Amino acid sequence: MLKRSVHLAFVLIGATLGFYLGPTLFQMLQQPPIGLVDVPAPRYIGAVLGALLLYLLTYWFTGNVIVRWIHWSEERLVKIPAADTLFGAMGLIFGLIVAFLIEPPLSELPLPVISSVLPILVSALLGYLGFRVGYKKRDELIAIFTMNRQGKDRGKKEKESRDNVEHKILDTSVIIDGRIADICRTGFLEGTLVIPSFVLEELQHIADSSDVLKRNRGRRGLDILNKIQKELNMRVLIYEGDFEEVTEVDSKLVKLAKVLSGKVVTNDFNLNKVCELQGVKVLNINDLANAVKPVVLPGEEINVQVIKDGKEHGQGVAYLDDGTMIVIEGGREYIGERIDVLVTSVLQTSAGRMIFAKPKLLEKAL
DSSP states (O other): OOOHHHHHHHHHHHHHHHHHHHHHHHHHTTTTOOOOOOOSSSHHHOOOHHHHHHHHHIIIHHHHHHHHHHHHHHHHHHHHHHHHHHHHHHHHHHHHHHHHHHHHHTTSSSEEEEHHHHHHHHHHHHHHHHHHHHHTTTHHHHHHHHHHTTTTTTTTHHHHHHHHHOOEEOOOOOOOOOHHHHHHHHHHHHHHEEEEHHHHHHHHHHTTTTSHHHHHHHHHHHHHHHHHHHHOOOOOEOOOOOOOTTOOOHHHHHHHHHHTTTTEEEEEEEEEEEHHTTTTEEEEHHHHHHSOOOOOOTTOEEEEEEEOSSTTTTTTEEOOOTTEEEEEOOOGGTTEEEEEEEEEEEEEEEEEEEEEEEEEHHHHHO
């Protein structure tokens, strides 16, 4: 059935082209050196010859190829998201409207061939460009429509305040980390939390991993998101758009932050640097954790429990309640005990704060 429809379509196209171009072609053939005799009803003869020619071409050479191409196009169109199709169609319609507006002056050109063929070519070109522009700009348009829809049923004052609310875009690492839920509970993080669909897909992929550690991390991230949505008083927006021309999730987050004029919330050091280089504001929860850690100065006394031995000979390792590592010189023999230690130095690194100390008992003996 499809093959017959293709043949019929090309027959109609050939008949149309022959009907309009037949008189011109026959007139050219009547000129020397060919000198063809005058042909009666050249439009109808041209229509018949054009239909027959395109029918033979599609039947002998390209019939099966066109059918396969139509099947392939149908499969691809079914897989395209509805939003992409909608905005592409809107761009196509806009391009055809522009082509329709400029068609009259093109039809008045002196040469008949140009005046009849050029409007078709211009319509095809503008329609294609309109479709591509609508398809490429779909994410920006979706963001605009989403923002507008949120303020339709509210007053002017509420709308202005909502427009000033910043969007906080969560990346995969900060969701899996889990501390974002505690920060939201305290009320220090304001605005709308934006969870992109491609981040959810990455979390689901991690949760379905065959590796036990990755699977647990992915499931923990999904549990944190459910907790934020159901238990915390935070506005959460699931961003359904995607940037198909970009493959890396971090690059998509940076581009989304530019589209929404928001901030990226992360604990990834590399993503933090990329955002800074591209002028995107970033909130690193590791920086927040370091900022609120209690300040420990050399000479202060701390009571800790030695957990394990250190890398160097005789060292012991302990941790504060906030996770800060304490390296105790000569603390290996106190593993499993709680002892008082004196701080000797504090080292601040990009990974966090590290404290060096020695047992107070050893200090007294000296």
